[in-house]
Amino acid sequence: MNYPTVPNVFTSGSTAIAANFNANYSALASGLTDGTKDININSLCVASTFNVVGDMDSLIYIGSTITFPGWSSFNDQLVYYKKIGKIYLIYFYVSGTSSGVSPGFSSLPFTINYGYGPFSYGFLLAKDNNGGPNNYIGQIIVNGSNSLQIFPNYSSNSYITPNGKTLSVQGQCVVSTS
Amino acid sequence: MALNISYNFVDGSPLNATQVNQNFEDIVNATLNANAIININSAAIGSINAALDIYTVQLTDFSSASSPTGWSSFNNKFVYYKKLGKTVYVWFYIDGTGSGTGASFSLPFNSSAIMYGNIALICGIVTNDNGSIYTSVGGVSQTAFTIQKDLNNDSFTNGTYRLCQGYFFYEAA
Numbered sequence: 487m488n489y490p491t492v493p494n495v496f497t498s499g500s501t502a503i504a505a506n507f508n509a510n511y512s513a514l515a516s517g518l519t520d521g522t523k524d525i526n527i528n529s530l531c532v533a534s535t536f537n538v539v540g541d542m543d544s545l546i547y548i549g550s551t552i553t554f555p556g557w558s559s560f561n562d563q564l565v566y567y568k569k570i571g572k573i574y575l576i577y578f579y580v581s582g583t584s585s586g587v588s589p590g591f592s593s594l595p596f597t598i599n600y601g602y603g604p605f606s607y608g609f610l611l612a613k614d615n616n617g618g619p620n621n622y623i624g625q626i627i628v629n630g631s632n633s634l635q636i637f638p639n640y641s642s643n644s645y646i647t648p649n650g651k652t653l654s655v656q657g658q659c660v661v662s663t664s
Numbered sequence: 665m666a667l668n669i670s671y672n673f674v675d676g677s678p679l680n681a682t683q684v685n686q687n688f689e690d691i692v693n694a695t696l697n698a699n700a701i702i703n704i705n706s707a708a709i710g711s712i713n714a715a716l717d718i719y720t721v722q723l724t725d726f727s728s729a730s731s732p733t734g735w736s737s738f739n740n741k742f743v744y745y746k747k748l749g750k751t752v753y754v755w756f757y758i759d760g761t762g763s764g765t766g767a768s769f770s771l772p773f774n775s776s777a778i779m780y781g782n783i784a785l786i787c788g789i790v791t792n793d794n795g796s797i798y799t800s801v802g803g804v805s806q807t808a809f810t811i812q813k814d815l816n817n818d819s820f821t822n823g824t825y826r827l828c829q830g831y832f833f834y835e836a837a
Contacts, residue, residue, distance in 0.1 A: 487706070487708065488705065502679055504673030504675045504676070504677060505675050507679065507684065515669055515694075518700075519702060520703060521703040522704075523705055524705050526708040528711075529710050529712070530709050530711070530713070531712075532715060532716075534715060535716045535717045535719065536712060536718040537719060538718065538719065538720045540749065541749035542750075542751070545776070568835065570748065570749070575751065577778075577835075609787035611787055621815035621816055623801075657786065
């Protein structure tokens with residue numbers, strides 16, 4: 487971080503030079519307004535609007551670090567998240583061979599606050615070849631502080647793709663941490 | 665509002681303590697009491713409370729610029745977006761007489777390469793094709809959002825009523 491600084495530090499007992507005072511004030515004023523410096527603060531209260539010119543945070547790939555119940559092997563494990571404060575936007579595409587248990591994402595690198603109700607946190611397109619090819623609208627619920635459970639067929643929440651079928655899920659969801 | 669310092673000291677003149685204090689107070693008031701516009705490169709903030717809005721681009725009517733394709737005439741054409749950082753939130757409702765067999769509209773910002781193809785399939789879309797209603801999906805390419813009529817990606821019916829509505833979010837380039 488490149489924080490605002492002042493060019494002059496005054497020594498006790500020495501003569502204060504006006505120009506040095508001016509330079510310090512000017513450095514602080516420009517450091518807070520010229521868009522070149524960074525700041526690190528505990529909390530910020532904005533009376534009007536907060537305009538973000540760049541980005542809130544980076545898109546993070548977690549497909550290689552989380553676990554995937556519901557699959558025994560994979561073709562794709564594309565799972566990313568974007569953190570905005572306590573909101574996490576999750577983008578995903580996972581495909582492979584089903585293992586016959588309820589699919590989902592576990593060992594997520596953040597703790598989800600899910601104590602307020604059985605919400606659907608996202609919807610997805612699920613495809614399998616169980617007597618298919620079949621395309622379904624599925625949904626995601628939170629089933630643990632670090633895990634999401636996928637119901638591949640929203641109209642039949644007990645549906646689980648049997649073992650050994652092709653299974654892909656793709657979509658988005660939004661969760662919040664505490 | 666600019667961050668204005670009250671006093672500029674003259675070399676060789678005695679420093680007035682009251683004026684020195686006033687200058688410090690000017691900086692404190694500007695940063696802590698909503699008296700100036702702060703413009704910085706980056707910030708690490710524990711929590712932020714904005715009384716009005718947080719945005720990169722405020723809620724914007726993109727209806728005309730979205731140039732929907734797949735309609736020969738419109739009853740309604742609403743496409744709105746809001747951008748926060750690189751995340752773009754899009755809401756749309758488009759209906760009218762369908763033309764051809766597909767439906768799409770331009771994105772307000774090119775999407776990140778990570779979004780192309782499989783990972784960028786979005787659900788939460790409702791379509792109406794000549795009176796038949798479907799829950800469907802759409803896909804983000806680099807520059808456009810393409811809507812499927814149904815989960816099987818069947819063709820829309822040319823020359824009949826066509827509705828597409830929903831919302832999605834994606835990461836801009």
